[in-house]
Amino acid sequence: MSIYIVKRMVLAFLLLIIISLITFAFINLSPLNPAVVVLQAQGIPDTTEELIRQTEQQFGLDRPFFVRYLDWGMACLQLDFGHSYVTNQPVWSTLGPAFVNTFKLTLVSSIAIMIVSVVLGVICALQVGKKVDKTVRGIAFILTAMPSYWLAALMIWYFSVKLDWLPTSGMDSYRSYILPVLIITISYAGIYFRNVRSSMLSNMNKDYVLYGRASGLKESVVMMHILRNSLQVAISIFCMAIPIILGSTVVIENVFAWPGLGSLSIRAILSRDFPVIQAYVLILAISFVIFNAISDMINAAMNPRLRNGL
Amino acid sequence: MNILEVEQLSIWDQHSGKALVHDSSFQLRKGSCLAIVGESGSGKSLTCRALTRLNPKSLAQSGKIVFKGIDLTTLSEAEIRQKRGKEIAMIMQNGMSAFDPSCVVGVHFRETLGQHLGWKRRVADDHMIKAMERVMLQKPVELLRKYPHELSGGMLQRMMIALAIVLEPDLIIADEPTTALDTISQYEVIQQFLLLRQTIGSSMIFVSHDLGVVRQIADEVLIMRSGEIVERGTTHHIFTNAQHEYTRYLMATRATLSDHFRQLMEGS
Numbered sequence: 001m002s003i004y005i006v007k008r009m010v011l012a013f014l015l016l017i018i019i020s021l022i023t024f025a026f027i028n029l030s031p032l033n034p035a036v037v038v039l040q041a042q043g044i045p046d047t048t049e050e051l052i053r054q055t056e057q058q059f060g061l062d063r064p065f066f067v068r069y070l071d072w073g074m075a076c077l078q079l080d081f082g083h084s085y086v087t088n089q090p091v092w093s094t095l096g097p098a099f100v101n102t103f104k105l106t107l108v109s110s111i112a113i114m115i116v117s118v119v120l121g122v123i124c125a126l127q128v129g130k131k132v133d134k135t136v137r138g139i140a141f142i143l144t145a146m147p148s149y150w151l152a153a154l155m156i157w158y159f160s161v162k163l164d165w166l167p168t169s170g171m172d173s174y175r176s177y178i179l180p181v182l183i184i185t186i187s188y189a190g191i192y193f194r195n196v197r198s199s200m201l202s203n204m205n206k207d208y209v210l211y212g213r214a215s216g217l218k219e220s221v222v223m224m225h226i227l228r229n230s231l232q233v234a235i236s237i238f239c240m241a242i243p244i245i246l247g248s249t250v251v252i253e254n255v256f257a258w259p260g261l262g263s264l265s266i267r268a269i270l271s272r273d274f275p276v277i278q279a280y281v282l283i284l285a286i287s288f289v290i291f292n293a294i295s296d297m298i299n300a301a302m303n304p305r306l307r308n309g310l
Numbered sequence: 311m312n313i314l315e316v317e318q319l320s321i322w323d324q325h326s327g328k329a330l331v332h333d334s335s336f337q338l339r340k341g342s343c344l345a346i347v348g349e350s351g352s353g354k355s356l357t358c359r360a361l362t363r364l365n366p367k368s369l370a371q372s373g374k375i376v377f378k379g380i381d382l383t384t385l386s387e388a389e390i391r392q393k394r395g396k397e398i399a400m401i402m403q404n405g406m407s408a409f410d411p412s413c414v415v416g417v418h419f420r421e422t423l424g425q426h427l428g429w430k431r432r433v434a435d436d437h438m439i440k441a442m443e444r445v446m447l448q449k450p451v452e453l454l455r456k457y458p459h460e461l462s463g464g465m466l467q468r469m470m471i472a473l474a475i476v477l478e479p480d481l482i483i484a485d486e487p488t489t490a491l492d493t494i495s496q497y498e499v500i501q502q503f504l505l506l507r508q509t510i511g512s513s514m515i516f517v518s519h520d521l522g523v524v525r526q527i528a529d530e531v532l533i534m535r536s537g538e539i540v541e542r543g544t545t546h547h548i549f550t551n552a553q554h555e556y557t558r559y560l561m562a563t564r565a566t567l568s569d570h571f572r573q574l575m576e577g578s
C-alpha cells in the first residue's frame with residue numbers, strides 16, 4: 001500500500017508540473033502582447049513603443065520563456081501569483097479570500113451530496129422496483145432536469161421572499177449556506193445517488209453475498225460487506241465532486257451574490273486580467289489533481305485489487 | 311435412513327409465472343453422495359439453493375424439504391440461518407468470486423465461526439489453520455491474510471472445504487465445485503472432497519457437468535433436464551444401464567473432456 005501511495009504522489013506531482021507548464025504557455029501564447037493588455041487594462045489609450053518596452057521591463061516580460069516559467073512557478077509555490085493588471089494588487093489578496101469562500105460552499109455541498117447520495121442510493125437499492133425506489137428516481141429525474149438558476153430563483157422567491165425564512169443573497173451566517181447548498185446538492189446528488197444504487201445492486205448479486213448467506217451470516221453482516229464494496233463509489237463521488245463544484249459555481253454564485261471564485265473569474269476574464277485568470281485556472285487544475293489522487297488512494301486502501309493497477 | 315427428503319419441490323418466477331423447477335422429489339441417504347447432472351439451465355443450482363431457501367425473493371418455491379426430520383420450509387428466517395453453514399454447508403463453484411474482494415479471506419472464516427460457535431478470532435484462526443493443513447494448503451497462517459485475488463481458484467476451493475471440516479455439517483452442497491478449475495486443481499479438489507466425506511462422514515449433494523468426476527464420487531445420480539428429473543439410480547446403474555435417451559446422450563458427449571482427468575485419477 002505504501003508503495004502505491006508513493007507512486008500515486010509521484011504521478012500527481014508530474015501532472016502538476018505538466019498542468020502548470022500548459023497553463024503558463026497558454027497565457028503566454030495568447031496573440032495579444034501582455035504588455036499591451038496591461039496598458040489597456042489600466043485604461044491607458046495610447047500605447048507607444050516606448051511605453052510597451054517600459055511595461056515589459058516592469059513586469060519582467062522581456063526574459064526567455066523558461067526563465068519566466070521557473071520564476072513564476074517558484075513564486076506560485078509561495079502563493080505569489082503576481083499583481084493584477086487591473087488593480088495592481090497582489091493576485092492572492094483577492095483570489096485567496098474568494099477561494100476560501102467558494103471552498104467552504106463546495107465542501108459543505110460535497111458532504112451534503114455524499115450523504116444524500118448514499119442514503120437515497122442505499123434505500124432505493126434495498127427497495128428496488130418498489131414504490132419508494134420508483135418515487136425517488138422519478139423526483140430526482142425531474143429535479144435534475146431543471147436548470148439550477150431557475151430552481152434557485154424559484155427557491156429564493158419561495159423561501160426568502162414569500163416566507164422570509166432565509167437570506168436572499170450574500171454570505172453572512174450559516175443560514176446563507178442553506179439555499180445554495182440545497183440547489184447544488186439537488187443537481188449533483190440526483191445524478192450521483194444512481195451510481196450508489198447501481199453499485200449496491202450489482203454487489204447484492206455477487207457470489208460472495210450468496211456464500212455469506214449460505215454460511216449462515218446475519219443479514220446485517222452481509223449488508224456491511226455489500227456497503228463496504230459499494231461505498232467506494234461514494235468516496236469517489238465525494239472526491240470528484242469537490243473540484244467539479246469548485247469549477248462550476250459560477251451560476252450559483254452569481255444568483256446568490258456569493259463572494260467566491262465564480263464571480264471573480266468572470267470579472268477577470270471580461271477584463272483580460274491574465275495573472276488572475278492564470279491563478280484561477282491553476283488552482284482549479286491543482287485541486288482536480290489533488291482530489292483525484294486522494295480518491296484513488298482511499299479507493300486503493302478499500303479495494304486491494306486496485307493497488308496493482310499503477 | 312434418509313437425511314434429506316425433498317417432496318414435490320417446484321420453483322417458479324413470480325413475475326412471469328414461469329416454472330423453472332417442476333415437481334421434483336428425491337431422497338438422500340445419510341452418509342451418501344448424490345450427484346445432480348444435467349445441461350446448463352436445467353435447474354440444478356436453483357434446486358440446491360432452494361434447499362436452504364437461498365434463491366432471490368423474485369423466485370417462489372413450494373413443496374417439502376425434510377432435513378433430519380424437520381421441514382425446512384416451515385422454519386423462521388432466524389432458524390434456517392442457524393442451519394446454513396453449520397448443518398448444511400455450501401461449496402461454491404467459483405472460489406475467486408465467493409469471498410468479499412475488499413477483505414482478506416480470513417474475515418469470512420472468522421465471521422462464520424464466530425456466528426455459529428461464538429469463537430473469538432484466535433480460536434477461529436487456530437481451527438482454520440489446522441483444517442487448512444489437512445486439505446494440504448501450505449503456509450495457512452499467511453493464506454488467511456491474503457485477499458481473494460491473490461489466491462488461486464483451487465486454493466480458495468480448498469479453503470471452503472477446510473471451513474466445512476471445522477463446522478462438520480451433516481450435509482454439504484457442492485455446486486459444480488470443479489468447473490472453474492484446471493485439470494490438476496480439479497484432481498486435488500476432488501481428492502479433498504473424498505477425504506472430507508471420510509473424515510466428517512457428511513452426506514453430500516454434488517452438482518457437476520463432468521461425468522468422470524461423478525463416477526468417482528457419487529453413490530447415486532439424478533439426471534435433470536429443463537427443470538425436471540428425467541432419470542435416477544445408483545451410479546453403477548446409470549453408467550451401465552441408462553434407460554432415458556437424454557442420459558445416453560449425456561454419456562456419449564462427456565468422453566473427450568474428462569479423459570485427461572481420468573488418467574490422473576487412475577494413476578493415483
Ligand SMILES: Nc1ncnc2c1ncn2[C@@H]1O[C@H](COP(=O)(O)OP(=O)(O)OP(=O)(O)O)[C@@H](O)[C@H]1O
Nearest residue numbers: 323330349350351352353354355356357366368369
Ligand atoms: N433469479 C432468477 N430469475 C429468473 N429465472 C432464473 C433465475 N435464476 C435462474 N433462472 C432460470 O432458471 C433456469 C435454471 O437455472 P439454474 O441456474 O438452476 O441452471 P443450472 O442447471 O444450474 O445451469 P448451469 O449448469 O449453467 O449452472 C435457467 O433457465 C435460468 O435462466
Ligand SMILES: [Mg+2]
Nearest residue numbers: 354355356485
Ligand atoms: Mg448452476
